Amino acid sequence: MTSTPPEHLLEMSRRNVLRAVGAGAAATAATGALSACAGGDSGSGGARQFTGVFDFDLDSNTRNVAVEDGALLLNSVYKDLFLMTGGFYNWREHTWDYMLLEGSEWDGNDLVVTLRPGLKWSDGSDLTADDMIQSYAIAILEVAPWAVGFPQVAELEKLDDLSVRLGFDAPFPNIERSIIKHRIVARSTYAEFGERALDLVGSGVRHGDDEQSEFIAEFVEFAPEEIVCSGPYMFDPEQMSDARITLVRNENGYQGGEVLFDEVVVHKGDNRQSALLVQQREVDYSTEAPSAADQQAFQGVEGFKWVEHVGYDGCGLMFNYAAKPELEDVRVRKALAHLLDTETIGQVARGEAYSGVEYYAGLVDLQAEEIMTEEELAGFEHYGYNPDRATELLEDAGWTLSDGIWHLPDGEAASYEIIGVAGWGDFELTASQVEEAWNSFGIRCEARNVPSDNPWGIWGAGDFEVAVRHWGNPEIPDYWGAFQMNFLLENSGDEDNPGQSFDLNVDSPSQGEVDVAELIEEAKRAGTEEEQHAALKRLAIIFNELLPRIPIWTYRYLAPAIEGVRVEHFAADHPAANNEQYQDNHVILSLIQGDLRPVE
Structure with a gap:
């Protein structure tokens, strides 16, 4: 539970609510024009x-x-209506409802996937294993190396007109999910690239090789005139x-x-x-x-x-540690968290469509409760609104307050730019509320919104100081997906796309020195549920102790x-x-x- 906010914060929230309601009322005048269209x-x-x-x-x-970002309707829920995946996954039952695929099965380290017979593309051509294997070869070259599934494929082989074998060196539980979920594309459109990709993959070319880079540079510029469905x-x-x-x-x-x-x-x-x-x-x-x-x-x-x-993910704050090195001090991160009344921010940003955050485990609370006991979760620190605790933490970190402004240990006034995303109303409102909360406390903050066409590129390039960003597990129904999102995504370590620039070799008060990337891999590859949960619990504890991102609210998708x-x-x-x-x-x-x- 968060503490009751002081009167000035309540007044701030009232202003935001009134601002949102006012926008809604004013925009009603535009309804007729929209209706006419x-x-x-x-x-x-x-x-x-x-x-x-x-x-x-x-x-x-x-x-x-075949390049999902920026493709027409491919970031919408309507994509499955025209470009099918191999199957739908049931997140509650952990089972597949096969679509284009008739089925999939493991044979040792080999995954064999089989199409339904008699399928056709919208241009009348047959949908066969040739479409499937070419699509898979392109994906092996295109998908980021930290992803799960295609980067681990060692061999591709067409078995017959409907079946393809994917060979793995060391498969682990659910590695096949991205294969089954992959959107097969038509060779009538992609044959030239598909055949090249098959040759490259067969000769051992993988992500980072010169031939792969050349292929992708050409492929992302490919502009077919129509979508074959x-x-x-x-x-x-x-x-x-x-x-x-x-x-x-x-x-x-x-x-x-x-x-x-x-x-x-x-x-x-x-x-x-x-x-x-x-x-x-x-x-x-x-x-x-x-x-x-x-x-x-x-x-x-x-x-x-x-x-x-x-909802399996939420909205929070992602830091750029290279741009603002004072944030490497965990006391500063915790202090910034204690300045946010998350219940108020969530209510203003999402109305009914949000849930608060109790455990700050890097997983949404529902998932944290599934893998940990009440006694274990009772030991997790809660970062609710507590400006007195924020003051203690900043002073302990060597910050000083002078004329109502907080200064870093070197005497420079603390200041942050926080970016939301234009047109993403919940992100915009979250950014503006963080701006008001930190400014009210004496930490200078300015919110601005970046264009919605490619915030992922901005986040990945590290072109920010503080960003309103997702946390949790929005895409992978395995618990370790949340930690891949929180720690590894937008944290590549290369100069061109440094993202957060968070050091993955951490020193946890309770877990000691840990390579977080290795621990995530351990959670992925665990042979038993007991071993997996042990690694996941360590990751949750590390997240709670070090707070690499600040979770603010969780999506309740209404x-x-x-x-x-x-x-x-x-x-x-x-x-x-x-x-x-x-x-x-x-x-x-x-x-x-x-x-x-x-x-x-």
């Missing part, structure tokens, strides 16, 4: 539509879907504009004859615009992040309901949905309800499986 409830000829929203850009988004929907070039994209039924694709909606329309809209479209009942389902004011406005919309998705206009009903519970929203979305799964029904 959005169109009606049904498609051409009375087609049954499912409608969503995503902030795409037809001009800047590429059609090179494998899913139940495909792009309709005649119905693509800056305002909306229409996906039409792909009879050749997987489940193309079984899905119950003829079209899927994706309206263009950022967080604010998407909320207005929900209020106008122009979209059936949105995964964009609504503000607290928008959440309140939804309650008066006919047919509105929340679709909840479990996706607004509208029933009764185009969609008959969104199930209150679903067998895959514990799936991560952006990786294995159970609403999209229901649509693909034909369980989501249109209004008749």
